[in-house]
Amino acid sequence: MTYTVENVRDAVTVGEAAELAGVTVRTLHHWDEIGLASPSVRTSAGYRRYTDEDLQRLDRVVAYREAGLGLETVREVLDDATAEIGAALREQRARLAERIEELRRLDERLERLTESHERGILLDDEAQTEIFGEDWDAPRSRRARAVWGDSTQWAQFAERSASRTKEQWKALSGAMSALQLDLGDAVDRDVVPGSPEANALIERHREVFSNFFPLTRQMQVCLGRMFESDPGFAAHYDGIRAGLTSWFRRSIDENARANGVDPETAAWR
Template structure:
């Protein structure tokens, strides 16, 4: 220690000690307050100073803190003659390994979340065709982000998609397919929009669709319009039964009216 760093031959000031060991003055004051490391001498003017042994203790504290030990563990290592430093460090490594594993899992979740926001469904084209049927257009599915990417519903869809397994997609696809089959059967049986059978199917649709994102009745009305007017959707529903797209849209409208919603003024909210 050079003489210029001393206020006397016995030690250095708190500022100089902080600079020497690479911590802040505030940190040294805290360690002093809790009795972990204190300056052991005073100058004739009454100022407390850190001696060489004090500085060596500070350096050891810094080393163990950088290794991740808490202050209580550091105190035990330095002050308890029976403490096994190796065992303490091995325990710290074990805890670090757990943290690394947790961080790796977090990174994987973040990666899936990012991909879900960018791609929507985290299945390759082959898997999507296998699960959703040969008529499924995976390219059109990816284009959905262009239309809906800035919406809250897309974010909700992506958040759920990120954690959805292949088996869960299969289950959801099966539920949707069964619903669409039942819609076609309802049309065959002459059930009228607004009747109890049609209303029950509309409620089932809202329940199943809400697995993608929460679907309000007003939003369902907007979807019904799209099912009828969009060439792709109308072809899909009319491919199940001729006229199903219009029947389903009318059924959604009548169910909405029964709940006090005017389909003519319903908006996406």
């Protein structure tokens, strides 16, 4: 209720009330409009003023708002004599605890994303050797960031790595190992590059490799060239089976042609 008086010495203006309560004038206007906390007097000149009692209510509104209660809950707490304030606060604490847990999980996710962008594989060297074999060069895998760190593919690799568990890495490593054995077997049996069997193996490679980042056929052609030209990769594939590196590159090229991609003009896209 608002009443008019000739002279209100102790009442304060909206601006003064906002400063005392630590909120904005706009906020006070809103609370006034919804009837949550209104100035109860008006001077004869028509100006709204907050009395000490009004300011006490403002203090309570601010206290409960800072505790996270919604405006309607605050109104109920202040206006309903039967309202159980403790119950409302306990309910708010329960909601807050849920939010804290959500933020904790979010922080963990952000930490893993940050580390995976910096390190790639979020496993220590011992675990990497256990999963990928004694020939695995963990330091070299970390150095890959220096080469690929600014690429979209590194970001995609990191994003997937952040959520990949040790067991999932084992399963992926197993799939890659099985594929490499089948590639070596194809070389032993003189499977012709471009044949249906060879093409199926190349498509299988693209599918398995896409667990790291989406691998297009053009990108796969580029990988085949890199496998053949890079001494480290060439030694790895030829170590599986003599001549595998060259056979693999030729098979990738033939599969690309069969799918409308010219290996001679293929680019990393």
